[in-house]
Amino acid sequence: MTNPFSLREWRHNPCLMSPLTLTGFILLCLLWLFTMILKFPTFLLGLFLQPLTNRMGFIVEFLYPLSIGRWVHFYIMRLAMRARRLDKSHGYHSRAIEQRLAVVEQRIYVHALPQFMDNLGYLIVSVPTAASGNILAVVIDCGDAEAVTRQIYFISERHYRKRRIQVVSILSTHKHHDHTAGNRALQNQFKDTLKHIMGGAVEKVPCCNYTLVNGQIIPLPADDSNDMNAFIEIEAVATPGHTRGSLAYVLRPKVPTSSSMSALLFTGDTVFSGGSGVPFEADIDTNQETKANKMTADSLLRTSAAGYAMERCFAELLHRCVSHLQMPRETADRIIVLPGHEYTTDLLARQWSQPNDACRWKLFSPAVFFEVASHFYVGNHRRNLPSNNGNLLIAPSPLSREVLINPGLRSLLRRGVLVLNHLNQWHNHFAVRKVPEAVTGAFGVNASPSHLRHRRSRASNPQSTEKQWNINGNDLSRPVFTTVYATDLEALMHDLEKNRVTGPVAAARLEQMVLALQQPNVGRRPIPSSLPSSNAVYKGLLGFALLGSAPNALSLSDSVAMKLPAPVKHSDALLVSKSRLIAVLYWLGLLNEENEGQRTIRILEQLWWECSKYESLLKYDLEEAGTQVRDTIQLGTLKWLVYGVPTLRPAGLFCMPCKRPEPMQDVRDHPIVQCGLKREQGELVRHDMYSCPLCIGATGQLIQNFEQINGSMRINSVSFEVAPLEVSRED
Ligand SMILES: [Zn+2]
Ligand SMILES: [Zn+2]
Ligand SMILES: [Zn+2]
Structure with missing residues (x-):
């Protein structure tokens, strides 16, 4: 017989109120009460x-x-x-000590400091010219002081001939304990040298003795022989969302380097490689994208709610990563993202398993698919190396890759494409002064699928017609993603071998293949000679707001303390900045030479000119009218000028809830009425199954009567022209 009072029996007692759980519960309540009493009034x-x-x-x-x-x-x-x-000693990346990023050769290096299971801190080291000088260092995020101290020792042994590394300051990205719990212990460890522990002004970072605000340039360690400030600068960028006082740190080399880096972004828990952080402290909003599909042009935008707040932080980082955007020179592969966690493989795995809105594969180009798949493969490989070999880091990742694999950035990209579509529409129909066309055909519209142009006919196969698809075994067994683009390459090599094409023609065809990789196989475009639908207006405005307006603080007091814009109650009052919009669109790759970036910028300038003029007229500021182009204009002005949707007078605090707010402008004043365009529902979906490389296995290889699908067609009872497709047939 067992003793009914043994501890073991109690533990297995299914009753919730067993004496042991009860005692634990009471203890927890007492602890709670105790903390309450201490800070009760607040x-x-x-x-x-x-x-x-x-x-x-x-x-x-x-x-x-x-x-x-x-x-x-x-x-x-x-x-x-x-x-x-996993145990504490075996993180994902035991071989991080060997690795260092050279920011300025011989002078500034960045080391990763893996902590706990998947946390990543960083060590920025400044090496003096004189052999006797001190090596100064800044730590970004110290969650586990013991791990950090140990790694600093090994780093000095491996890279700096055992010279002592003096940690002078700790920069904390946010207050979460996995990023700050080691602050006090590290302070004790480097008592003689560690001066500053820095963190956001509204963030309760432990031991913080130097608070930072948005846009502050951080004082870096310096002594007689070693001045970090001479080589780099670090700017604090407020990214409210994950926590209300989250900061990202942007490191920029001040001297010209050969290290091919324009900026390093230490993003904490805001941006990870392949995903974004959880917006713990942003405004609450569930299922935004589902709601967004039901919104109309008059709905208010909630730009600081949950996912939108994070997207704005992404845009903010793009805007701030370099101090002055020099357009063709700075490229996205020179911007490096250094996240606060090594979540890469988990986040990429989630993209395969959760078909959420940001991961709608059908809308993305093969290039995105390839990049996610290959990076997922690389990540899993590095995480599962033989145990005696140690695991490698995956995380530091260039922005050029993040634009493809990060759902947050892809979402921004989608909004950017929509904004450009609407911009073009505005320009074509309503702009007072038209921007001359440098190259025929506006961006994104009527671009014929370029992968078609050089596809060779294969006369030996039974050919398909529009009505009759003759498929053979080769068509069915065609492994699409590995060969569709390879066949183009093979054809080109074949032609080169036979001297059928000249060098420049071959080069042009190669470029076309790269472009084809970036073309989505299913594209969307607005129905010609119609205005965006009410819901499309909402989404366009959301795009303008998320890409073009600075993230605002989550409360009024935060905005004062962090020097951030205050929260905006009425979204029409949001300020959209032209320079920010241009920078963000540029980093998303939407202002390249191929897609007529210069022309888009001219169109934007024209729009801002008209908007500034309109805003000056509203304020009866006639002197200013037409003379000065502002950088920021209100979203309400854009709403009126671009879409012809009047802004609503903001509802007063004590007005009757049933009274509808009146529109501020009269719709008849907008050229919309004269142009005779109508608001339509939705867009055209562009997918040509006879030429789509993914569908060719189902439709057969060559369409004989190709011309049949050119010419006039009627869809949704709106007549429009299909752009003529060029197919060059060498045979
Ligand atoms: Zn966190
Ligand atoms: Zn974290
Ligand atoms: Zn297809």
């Missing part, structure tokens, strides 16, 4: 004021910085570690 005030703010996370935000919060955080982390069968 807590009570915050709790009562909570409904006035949009954010509901007050209790968590209040409890989190306390020791109980830290304990809970680390307990959850330990559980996750156990679930993945």
Whole structure:
């Protein structure tokens, strides 16, 4: 017989109120009460004021910085570690010590400092010219002081001949314990040298003795023989969303280097390689994209809610990564993203498994697909190396890759394409002065699928016609993604061998193949001679707002403390900046030479000129009218000039809830009425199954009566011209 009072029996007692759980519960309650009593007045005030703010996370935000919060955080982390069968000594990346990024050769290096299971801190090291000088260093994010100290020792042994590395300051990206818990211990470790522990002004970073605001240039360590400030600058960029005071740090070399880096972005938990952080403290909003599909032109935009807040942080980082954008010179592969966690493979795996809105494969180009697939493969390979070999880092990743693999950036890209579409439409129909066409055909519209142009006919196969698809075994067994673009290449090599093409022609064809990779196989374009539908107006405005307006603070007090724009109640009052829009579109790759970037910029300038003039007229500021082009204009002005949708007078605080707000402008004043265009629902979907490389296995190889699908067609009872497709047939 077993003893009913043994501890073992209690533990297996299914009853919830067994004495042991009860004692634990009471202890937890006492602990809670104790913390409450200590900070009770603040807590009570915050709790009562909570409904006035949009954010509901007050209790968590209040409890989190306390020791109980830290304990809970680390307990959850330990559980996750156990679930993945990892112990503390075996992180994902045991060979990070060997690696260093040369920012300025011989002078500035960046090392990764893996901590815990998947956290990444960084060490920025400045090496003096004199052999006797001190090596100064800055640590970004110290969650585990022991791991950081140990790695600094090994780094000095391996790279700097055991010279002592003096840590002078710690930059914390945000308050979460996995990024800050080691601050105090590291301070004790480097007592004689460590001067500053820096963090956001509204962030409760432990031991913080130097608060930072948005846009602040951070003072870097310097002594007689070694001045870090001479080579690099680090700017704090506020990215409210993951936490309200989150900061990203942008490192820019000040001297010309051969290291091929324009900027390093230390993004903390805002941007990861292949994804974005959880917007814990942004405004609450669920299922935004589903809601966005039901919104109309008059709906208010909630740009600081959840996912939108994160997208704005992404855009902010793109805008701020270089201080002065020099267009063709700076390219996206010179911007390096250094995230706060090594989540790459998990985030990429999620993209395969969750068919969410940002991952609608059908809308993306083969280039995106290839990049995600290959990076996923590379990541898994590096994480599963033989254990005696050690694991390698995946994370630091150039922006050029992130634009393809990161759903947040891809979402921005989609919005950018929509904005450009609407810009062109505005320019074609309503602009007072037209921008001359440098090259025929506006961006994105009527571009014939370029992969078609050099596809060779294969006369030996039974040919398909539009009505009759003759498919043979070769068509069915065609492994699409590995060969579709390879066949083009083979054909080109064949032609070169036979001297059928000249060098320049071959080069042009090669370029076409690269372009074809970037073309989505299913494209969308607005129905010609119609205006965007009401929902498309909403989405276009959302695009203008997310790409072109600075992220605002999540509360009024935050905006003062962090020097951020205050939250905007009425979205028509959002300020959209032209330079920001241009920078973001540029980094997303939408202003290249191929897609007539210069012309798009001219169109934007024209639009801003007209908007500034309109805004000056509104304010009866006639002197200013037409003389000065502002950089920022209100979203409401864009809404009126681009879409002809009047802005609504903001509702007063005490007005009757049933009274509809009146529009500020009269629709009859807009050229919309004269031009006779109508608002249509939706867009045309462009997919030509006879030429699509992915569908060719189902339709057969060559369309004899190709001309049949050219010429006039009627879709949705709107007549439009299909762009003539050029097919060069050498045979
Ligand atoms: Zn975090
Ligand atoms: Zn974190
Ligand atoms: Zn297809």
